[in-house]
Amino acid sequence: MKDQLIIFDTTLRDGEQSPGASMTRDEKLRIARQLERMKVDVIEAGFAAASNGDFEAVRSIAEAIKDSTVCSLARASENDIRRSGEAIRPAARGRIHTFIATSPIHMEKKLRMTPDQVVEQAVKSIAWAREYTDDVEFSAEDAGRSEIDFLVRIFDAVIKAGATTINVPDTVGYNVPEQYAATMRTLIERVPNSDKVIWSVHCHNDLGLAVSNSLAAVMVGARQVECTINGLGERAGNASLEEIVMAVRTRADVFPVETRIDATQIVPASRLVSQVTGYAVQPNKAIVGANAFAHESGIHQDGVLKHRETYEIMRAEDVGWGANKLVLGKHSGRNAFRARLQELGIEVESEEQLNLAFASFKDLADKKHEIFDQDLHALMSDEAITPEIEHYRLVASRFHSETGETPQAELTLSAGGKETRAKATGSGPVDAAFKAIESVAASGSELLLYSVNAITTGTDAQGEVTVRLARDGRIVNGQGADTDIIVASAKAYLNALNKLHAGTEKLNPQV
Ligand code: KIV
Ligand code: ZN
16 A cells, blocks of 8 residues: 655645736636646645735635645734635635745845744744644745754644644755755654654755655655646746656656546646646646657657557556547537536536627637637636626727738727727737727736737637736736637737736735
8 A cells, every 4th residue: 555645736826926827716716626626635725815816716716626625825924824714714624824934044034033933933823723724734934945953843843733734845946856855854753743744845946856856755755745737836836746646656666655636637737727827838848748748750650659658658648638629519509518618617607607608609619610628718718708807898800911011900999898999000910909909008017928829729720819918016917719819819918907907916925
């Protein structure tokens, strides 16, 4: 019998700290449902004290998710912990994850606290958290650069106070595998009652070592790995879930652990996260990159045709490649449409929303014969279907682009319920469309990213556009999808403006 390795996914919290990756409540819910389908053990749903929106997102996930533990992050302060406690209250299984920095540089320069004060605050925090749940995780932020004697002291104290999981983050991605494993081994040996808690790792990827460091610690006793889909996360990201899970599974001869993960849900999860956040997956990314199972050289192709295992250590279908099956077409009815949305975990909140979505589906089916799961995800992300954040909407458009002529866009926009016309020229029709929108919105925002991807294959595929805008220190991502990529671009720009318009200020937990 192997030990179970707990997979703790923090895509919705640390992943969301990637610039521009902030997600709406509905987007988070959709990802949480996919994580539950994948059988993730713990979903870190957010940082409840960051904003009212974050609180609501954690609470909605706690209400909706039944098969995974739902966790909220909290700084070691009474207010943060009580907000987290309230947010996870509806969960079938809820966890509070509280943290405080323990490295000399963080304690002295950031917290301006003495080590004694840090220990005292950590212990009080565990007691506050235990008022809400007996599943309490403690993280020593920047443990990777902390003194081992101090880590032993603080972990001893928080375990006595009731912490059940002890996390040892390499917050700045500074560690190397042997050293990180040695730290973990020493802690497990020296901390009293270390066998009564789960030891956890949380590694950042600044030196590209997050997965290696995490797995090195698993070899010496860590039994929880904190990771994210596609390795999303603060700066260079976190350890990637798909790499951890498939390393443990593929090298079962080496690792003393197994996970509960349904690996066939990995590629759908990767695509969903990429679609929602606008973070494209690099083609050569392990497991989920478009080329991860492609054999280009003749020698490799020949080998694989003769015997697959000559060049393949995993099977593409085992991680969910090919799962994006043809689902619906022009003649599919409302019930088939509703059923497929349910299978994909896409919640439709009202009959009105379903009617709007079904009308958009029929429009799409007129333009495109085969509708795939990814099309449905894109369609349901369309803000026409989530009207609560909609301030600006594209009503009609006309674009002119001709050799030797200046491209032009003429748009009819609805702004706060009032229709307005706008016209502009630009270096291309997309540029003209954005200028026309700005002539109405005057947002004063800066365009950080514009990217177009084909959602599926074929020239009738929908183009999926991401627009990242920044204003006054806030960064948002807008998405739009359409078979016409100029329309998709205008929708994405308006979606980003709507998020800027609706947005409440958020705190970053580490600040
Ligand atoms: O990187 C880090 O230290 C964190 C903690 C809050 C766990 O994200
Ligand atoms: Zn982190």
